[in-house]
Amino acid sequence: xxxxxxxxxxxxxxxxxxxxxxxxxxxxxxxxxxxxxxxxxxxxxxxxxxxxxxxxxxxxxxxxxxxxxxxxxxxxxxxxxxxxxxxxxxxxxxxxxxxxxxxxxxxxxxxxxxxxxxxxxxxxxxxxxxxxxxxxxxxxxxxxxxxxxxxxxxxxxxxxxxxxxxxxxxxxxxxxxxxxxxxxxxxxxxxxxxxxxxxxxxxxxxxxxxxxxxxxxxxxxxxxxxxxxxxxxxxxxxx
Amino acid sequence: xxxxxxxxxxxxxxxxxxxxxxxxxxxxxxxxxxxxxxxxxxxxxxxxxxxxxxxxxxxxxxxxxxxxxxxxxxxxxxxxxxxxxxxxxxxxxxxxxxxxxxxxxxxxxxxxxxxxxxxxxxxxxxxxxxxxxxxxxxxxxxxxxxxxxxxxxxxxxxxxxxxxxxxxxxxxxxxxxxxxxxxxxxxxxxxxxxxxxxxxxxxxxxxxxxxxxxxxxxxxxxxxxxxxxxxxxxxxxxx
Amino acid sequence: xxxxxxxxxxxxxxxxxxxxxxxxxxxxxxxxxxxxxxxxxxxxxxxxxxxxxxxxxxxxxxxxxxxxxxxxxxxxxxxxxxxxxxxxxxxxxxxxxxxxxxxxxxxxxxxxxxxxxxxxxxxxxxxxxxxxxxxxxxxxxxxxxxxxxxxxxxxxxxxxxxxxxxxxxxxxxxxxxxxxxxxxxxxxxxxxxxxxxxxxxxxxxxxxxxxxxxxxxxxxxxxxxxxxxxxxxxxxxxx
Amino acid sequence: xxxxxxxxxxxxxxxxxxxxxxxxxxxxxxxxxxxxxxxxxxxxxxxxxxxxxxxxxxxxxxxxxxxxxxxxxxxxxxxxxxxxxxxxxxxxxxxxxxxxxxxxxxxxxxxxxxxxxxxxxxxxxxxxxxxxxxxxxxxxxxxxxxxxxxxxxxxxxxxxxxxxxxxxxxxxxxxxxxxxxxxxxxxxxxxxxxxxxxxxxxxxxxxxxxxxxxxxxxxxxxxxxxxxxxxxxxxxxxx
Numbered sequence: 028x029x030x031x032x033x034x035x036x037x038x039x040x041x042x043x044x045x046x047x048x049x050x051x052x053x054x055x056x057x058x059x060x061x062x063x064x065x066x067x068x069x070x071x072x073x074x075x076x077x078x079x080x081x082x083x084x085x086x087x088x089x090x091x092x093x094x095x096x097x098x099x100x101x102x103x104x105x106x107x108x109x110x111x112x113x114x115x116x117x118x119x120x121x122x123x124x125x126x127x128x129x130x131x132x133x134x135x136x137x138x139x140x141x142x143x144x145x146x147x148x149x150x151x152x153x154x155x156x157x158x159x160x161x162x163x164x165x166x167x168x169x170x171x172x173x174x175x176x177x178x179x180x181x182x183x184x185x186x187x188x189x190x191x192x193x194x195x196x197x198x199x200x201x202x203x204x205x206x207x208x209x210x211x212x213x214x215x216x217x218x219x220x221x222x223x224x225x226x227x228x229x230x231x232x233x234x235x236x237x238x239x240x241x242x243x244x245x246x247x248x249x250x251x252x253x254x255x256x257x258x259x260x261x262x263x264x265x266x
Numbered sequence: 267x268x269x270x271x272x273x274x275x276x277x278x279x280x281x282x283x284x285x286x287x288x289x290x291x292x293x294x295x296x297x298x299x300x301x302x303x304x305x306x307x308x309x310x311x312x313x314x315x316x317x318x319x320x321x322x323x324x325x326x327x328x329x330x331x332x333x334x335x336x337x338x339x340x341x342x343x344x345x346x347x348x349x350x351x352x353x354x355x356x357x358x359x360x361x362x363x364x365x366x367x368x369x370x371x372x373x374x375x376x377x378x379x380x381x382x383x384x385x386x387x388x389x390x391x392x393x394x395x396x397x398x399x400x401x402x403x404x405x406x407x408x409x410x411x412x413x414x415x416x417x418x419x420x421x422x423x424x425x426x427x428x429x430x431x432x433x434x435x436x437x438x439x440x441x442x443x444x445x446x447x448x449x450x451x452x453x454x455x456x457x458x459x460x461x462x463x464x465x466x467x468x469x470x471x472x473x474x475x476x477x478x479x480x481x482x483x484x485x486x487x488x489x490x491x492x493x494x495x496x497x498x499x500x501x502x503x504x505x
Numbered sequence: 506x507x508x509x510x511x512x513x514x515x516x517x518x519x520x521x522x523x524x525x526x527x528x529x530x531x532x533x534x535x536x537x538x539x540x541x542x543x544x545x546x547x548x549x550x551x552x553x554x555x556x557x558x559x560x561x562x563x564x565x566x567x568x569x570x571x572x573x574x575x576x577x578x579x580x581x582x583x584x585x586x587x588x589x590x591x592x593x594x595x596x597x598x599x600x601x602x603x604x605x606x607x608x609x610x611x612x613x614x615x616x617x618x619x620x621x622x623x624x625x626x627x628x629x630x631x632x633x634x635x636x637x638x639x640x641x642x643x644x645x646x647x648x649x650x651x652x653x654x655x656x657x658x659x660x661x662x663x664x665x666x667x668x669x670x671x672x673x674x675x676x677x678x679x680x681x682x683x684x685x686x687x688x689x690x691x692x693x694x695x696x697x698x699x700x701x702x703x704x705x706x707x708x709x710x711x712x713x714x715x716x717x718x719x720x721x722x723x724x725x726x727x728x729x730x731x732x733x734x735x736x737x738x739x740x741x742x743x744x
Numbered sequence: 745x746x747x748x749x750x751x752x753x754x755x756x757x758x759x760x761x762x763x764x765x766x767x768x769x770x771x772x773x774x775x776x777x778x779x780x781x782x783x784x785x786x787x788x789x790x791x792x793x794x795x796x797x798x799x800x801x802x803x804x805x806x807x808x809x810x811x812x813x814x815x816x817x818x819x820x821x822x823x824x825x826x827x828x829x830x831x832x833x834x835x836x837x838x839x840x841x842x843x844x845x846x847x848x849x850x851x852x853x854x855x856x857x858x859x860x861x862x863x864x865x866x867x868x869x870x871x872x873x874x875x876x877x878x879x880x881x882x883x884x885x886x887x888x889x890x891x892x893x894x895x896x897x898x899x900x901x902x903x904x905x906x907x908x909x910x911x912x913x914x915x916x917x918x919x920x921x922x923x924x925x926x927x928x929x930x931x932x933x934x935x936x937x938x939x940x941x942x943x944x945x946x947x948x949x950x951x952x953x954x955x956x957x958x959x960x961x962x963x964x965x966x967x968x969x970x971x972x973x974x975x976x977x978x979x980x981x982x983x
Contacts, residue, residue, distance in 0.1 A: 132943050175436055180901055182443035184419060186426035187665060187903035197892055204899035208928055211447055216936035219455035219697065220943050226371050226459050243483055244960055250490050251967050414675055421682035423658060425665035426904060450686055458694035458936065465610050465698050482722055489729050653914055660921035662897055664904035689925055697933035704849050704937050721961055728968050
């Protein structure tokens with residue numbers, strides 16, 4: 028058993044578990060569950076987390092004992108989503124962004140960025156809501172307020188009608204802001220690439236391609252052949 | 267009669283009807299018409315809508331019975347502008363963005379983005395105004411306030427002096443924010459493409475073009491011809 | 506006398522007059538001059554404006570009578586800066602953005618965008634200040650407040666601590682917002698072009714250049730010459 | 745001793761001194777030190793500053809007397825970080841952004857932009873805090889508030905919950921806004937360059953490369969050789 032094989036085996040089950048985790052967390056936060064009703068959601072969250080911990084422990088144990096510390100330090104992302112399990116649904120995004128030719132790659136990048144944005148908005152709304160709701164003078168007390176705040180933050184509009192007041196809320200806000208700026212960069216870049224290629228198409232036809240060079244090469248080859256025959260022919264004649 | 271023919275026949279009349287719809291809706295909302303004065307505007311809106319429904323019904327009936335459901339599921343945009351007729355003026359934008367060489371394409375993209383922005387701002391202002399006006403404590407009660415709010419939202423400035431409070435208003439705000447980010451992306455990308463081509467022009471002249479390769483090819487062809495003549499000539503001489 | 510010659514003759518004097526106009530206007534607005542002290546500034550503004558009107562009248566009269574209306578409709582920018590003389594300093598920007606090879610063009614574009622931004626910020630601050638100051642409950646009553654507001658608007662930060670309340674103020678705000686978005690686009694695009702060229706430099710060396718093709722061409726030419734000599738030589742020998 | 749040698753010798757020690765300066769300044773501002781406790785921090789700041797002045801004086805004295813004024817006017821950045829020593833840590837950024845091929849250069853640019861952003865945010869937060877704290881009705885009175893304000897400004901979100909009121913605070917805000925816009929440009933541009941190269945990879949393989957041209961050249965060369973032999977051979981035969 029090696030890392031790659033283990034990842035292949037566990038990829039799909041772990042996506043399901045991370046979805047269970049996200050749904051249980053969303054239910055707990057949005058419905059503002061109180062005990063004893065909240066016990067089911069909390070249990071689901073804890074069980075999912077145990078599964079993530081077990082997966083991580085197995086991955087570490089797969090490595091030979093001498094290289095385990097090295098594996099942990101070179102796989103910090105695995106450690107991060109273990110400690111902040113709300114990031115687990117990021118697993119769903121993996122594998123979406125694979126190399127692909129032409130227009131298809133741009134659609135994939137936009138789809139990936141869109142999916143990442145939706146996930147970021149949803150998880151940030153949930154986390155900020157659970158952090159802010161309990162505070163006195165909190166602006167954000169319902170999921171819709173939290174989602175509205177997340178949208179105006181990620182697009183860098185920032186009306187300022189709702190502002191997180193807790194340290195956790197502000198840390199998530201910073202992540203959303205940086206995410207918004209990056210997202211904006213990706214969208215802009217994808218359009219830029221598309222426009223450049225549209226404009227370039229006409230000029231492209233005027234650029235040298237291997238096809239033209241191959242044709243040239245073939246021509247020279249036939250010319251060489253002709254010459255060789257001419258020489259052979261003369262040699263034969265003269266003798 | 268097929269879809270393409272029907273579209274060609276109805277394109278212009280439907281643009282006129284969608285303009286009538288937009289003007290009637292704008293008149294109703296901006297002038298805040300009350301009955302009985304509002305009856306004319308409402309009638310125009312309903313008649314326009316009936317025209318859109320008739321157009322959609324005919325398009326569905328043109329398809330052979332077995333493929334109608336498939337047509338509906340593959341033409342969701344037609345369904346969307348049927349259900350949200352305020353999107354009908356989008357018809358005016360169709361056909362603007364056609365392929366074109368060199369600088370012209372960039373001007374077309376900017377013109378298209380500009381027209382889309384004006385339409386988005388106008389329709390969003392109207393819809394938010396009609397959604398917010400009736401609310402107690404509403405920030406947005408006149409068309410100018412609504413338009414001002416739309417501008418600061420679409421450019422992501424977001425002063426926060428006027429903020430929609432209703433669910434409909436906030437949903438439109440989200441569309442405006444996302445539209446603003448995308449618009450910004452298109453403008454940036456168009457400038458990027460232009461600057462890259464300006465910078466590239468000097469270097470471009472140093473790049474291989476088909477013209478140069480053609481000249482080369484012609485040269486090799488004449489060389490081949492010369493050789494062929496030389497060989498033929500010798501063959502003849504020798505016999 | 507034709508348009509081109511007239512423009513060459515008047516370009517520099519008009520830049521000086523537009524500077525006088527801008528300084529007089531800035532002095533009038535920033536120092537909030539009251540009569541009789543304001544008379545000097547107002548006189549300077551009116552005299553400058555008369556110069557602009559005279560320049561425009563002469564340009565129209567240079568055209569043959571039959572083409573004057575056509576000239577006016579195809580030179581709307583000249584008409585615009587005649588009617589809104591605060592735009593006159595734009596003359597200073599003309600001619601800065603000229604084609605230039607390599608890195609130089611990017612620096613020129615950044616310099617041009619920077620100069621346009623400074624001018625836009627300065628003129629917008631002055632105009633908004635003069636529009637807002639007289640209003641009751643005005644946020645913007647000093648030049649520093651106006652400049653601060655202009656900066657947070659053009660960068661799309663938009664804190665919302667100071668907001669224009671008059672129609673003129675808001676119209677200028679919209680110009681600043683759109684200018685900010687465009688400026689952001691130009692800056693981004695210039696960096697994009699620079700990064701693309703940095704990344705491309707290594708790959709560039711692997712691309713076909715005219716130099717290589719010329720060398721090839723020369724080679725084929727000498728080959729052709731050799732063949733021609735060989736044929737001539739044989740012809741001579743045989744006769 | 746020349747400038748280059750001096751820079752090489754002092755580069756590392758000066759980075760250490762600028763770090764000492766930054767830490768002492770941060771300690772003074774964040775902990776809001778009062779005398780006599782603040783004396784240590786102030787002493788460290790003054791000593792660091794003396795080191796910077798000494799370094800500058802030596803650099804000037806290295807130049808021959810006649811060229812000293814010219815050196816000062818062509819090295820305004822050195823003068824700027826002498827007068828505003830809080831910019832000294834910029835030294836740490838120097839040398840990060842060096843030319844490098846392929847993907848590596850994009851990572852370097854992002855790393856450089858990220859490091860510059862962190863430094864800008866940290867220094868701006870400290871300076872704004874020390875400028876605002878003493879004011880009546882100040883919004884920004886703790887380091888966390890200042891850092892939160894810096895984040896929402898640099899990403900152009902601008903909620904407007906905390907706004908600098910002093911001239912110094914607003915000047916720094918303008919630097920942060922412009923920095924934010926530029927940073928956004930760099931991030932966007934880096935993604936654009938990456939997406940363009942991803943999309944281009946498939947098309948790239950169809951473009952003419954020097955490799956192909958070299959093969960062509962070699963072919964023509966061998967052809968020429970063959971011809972030359974043929975001619976020499978005939979000459980020999982005929983005599």
